Amino acid sequence: PLLSSLAVSPDWRRRGLAQRLCREAEGLAREWGYDEVLLKVERDNRRARKLYRKLGYRDVAVDA
Numbered sequence: 001p002l003l004s005s006l007a008v009s010p011d012w013r014r015r016g017l018a019q020r021l022c023r024e025a026e027g028l029a030r031e032w033g034y035d036e037v038l039l040k041v042e043r044d045n046r047r048a049r050k051l052y053r054k055l056g057y058r059d060v061a062v063d064a
Contacts, residue, residue, distance in 0.1 A: 001029045004040040006048075018048075022055055 029037045
């Protein structure tokens, strides 16, 4: 599964919603029989990349 275009409205950021959405997606992936989730994020989205690293995601490819 690929998690892409995850967005939280600015008024609702910093409340743990993105983390909860990621964990929910991971749980669904496990229910479907997968043991990993790929995540697509823009290279210059530093805040999101920091969150995803905190959640255990790592870079596996970077678009040129």
